[in-house]
Amino acid sequence: MNFEYIDTPEALSDFCERISAADALAIDTEFVRTRTLVPQLGLIQVYDGEHLGLIDPVALDDLSPFSDILVNPSIIKVLHSCSEDLDALWFNLKVIPSPLFDSQFAANLLDMGQTLGYANLVEKILDIHVDKGESRTDWIARPLSPEQLVYAAADVFHLLPVYRQIAEQVEELGQTEWVFAESEFLSLKKRAEIPVDLTYLSIKNNWKIGAQSRQALKEIASWRLQQAQKRDMAINFVLREQGMLEVAMKLPENKAKLFQLQTITPKEARIHSDILLELVQKALNTKPEDCPPRIQRLTDFNDYKKALASLKDVCEKLAQKHDTRVEVLASKKQLNQWLKWCWFEIDELDSIQLQPDIVSGWRRAIFAEELTRLFKADGGEFYALRSL
Structure with a gap:
């Protein structure tokens, strides 16, 4: 296995020119994300079947020649478990x-396993053992x-x-088409950013607190994310979630009460007493x-269990019709996502102008008719705040 290490602008330009005619590129990245909010890119591996390059983003300030390759519509980019x-x-x-x-999603379609790892996939397809001994490297x-x-290099050499x-x-x-559409929809979600003032919606146990505590949680969660973005720091290194929730629940009005909290x-x-108070x-x-209004849970709705059971029945029916497995069409999490979108007054998907997974991308054509029958704002078996 031969490869070239690319750490100069000239080498990068030359490499990108040589791979620009490829029909497909195997790509992988190595990064570090321990204390930072943004992953620190340490290496980019690229293979076209002839040229294998290890691009050093630490040494290179300008990666635009490779960025152009990434968006070239004539070249299929192959990644495994790409999120x-x-x-x-x-x-x-x-x-x-x-x-x-995404070769992991493709393997799932082929009934090889829903989350099959790269090494196991290579062994299954090529009967080659891949050493994962350096996976904990500081890249x-x-x-x-x-x-x-x-x-x-091995991570892309076998992937192609x-x-x-x-x-x-x-x-x-x-x-x-399912594989490409799945990746395209994932890409849309990666580009979307939930508004800062709605980040409190993802905090565990947020439904337990009252009105002014919800306001405090909203303010603190927004501040925490802004601090993390400003300092490029993992959000729990700014303030842990449990501590944030306890401040919102207890609403301490002075430093003495703040210092008495168990999770701070x-x-x-x-460090944060002044801003928290x-x-x-x-x-x-x-x-x-x-x-902010009361935070809703699916279990608060009387029809939840019945609606979820109906959705599972729909999935079974559609899986048989399209000769695939239920797990490929929709997970329980994705079904719950749909119900939240139908029923909740405030939903994160609305804020980023996306619809639920099961009515987006390739799944929409499969699910739309059945879901419209079940969930209609103007009638149907289950009430919905919005419909397709």
């Missing part, structure tokens, strides 16, 4: 590969050892021949009717 790679590329390069073929540190570089085989099998099923460390209280006071000065 975190897309995060790394989007945050660092502000591009997302397209068209994109930002330099220099990288020869063993680390070989490990990184795997792609050739499973792409052919998916084509025989008539589901190639003395260090957190000392300011945000608590702001919430206490807000009239209850002006605070």
Whole structure:
């Protein structure tokens, strides 16, 4: 396995020119995301079947020649379990590969497993063992050892021949479009940003608190994210979620009460006491009717269990019709996502102008008719605040 290490603008330009005529590229990324909000990109591996390059984003300030490759519509970009790679590329390069073929999703269509790892896929398809010994490497540190570089190169060297085989099998099923559409919809979600003032909706146990506590949680969650963005710090290193929720629940009005909270460390209280007390006071000065509405849960709805059972029946019926497995069409989480979108007064999807997974991308044509029958704002078996 031969590869080239690319750490100069000239080498990058030359490499990108050589791979620009490829029909498909196997791509992987190595990054570090321990204390930072944004993943720190440490290496980009690319293979076209002839040229294998390890691009060093630490050494290169301008990666635009490779960014152009990523969005070239004539080249299929192949990644395995691509969600975190897309995060790394989007945050660092502000591009997302397209068209994109996720080999993990394709393997799921072929009934190889819903979350089959890269090493297991290579072994299953090529009967080759892939060493994962360097997976815990600090990819930002330099220099990288020869063993680390070989490990990184292997992640794309085997991916391309795997792609050739499973792409052919998916084509025989008539589901190639599903793979590309799934990746395209995931890319849309990666680009979307939930408004800062709605980040409190994702905090666990937020439904337990009253009106002014919800206002405090909204203020604190917004502040925490803004601090994390400003300092490029993982949000729990700004303030842990449990502490944030306890502040909102207890609404301490002075430092003595703040320091008595069980889930706020003395260090957190000392550093953030002024702003936390300011945000608590702001919430206490807000009239209850002006605070965020009560946070809903699916279990609050009398029809929830019946509706979920009906959706599962629909999935079974559609899976048989389209000769696939229920797990491919929709998970329980995706069915719950649809119900929240139908029933909740405030839903995160509305804020980013996206619809639920089961009525987006390739799934829409499959589900739309059945869901319209079940959920209509003007009638139907189940009430909905909105309909398709």
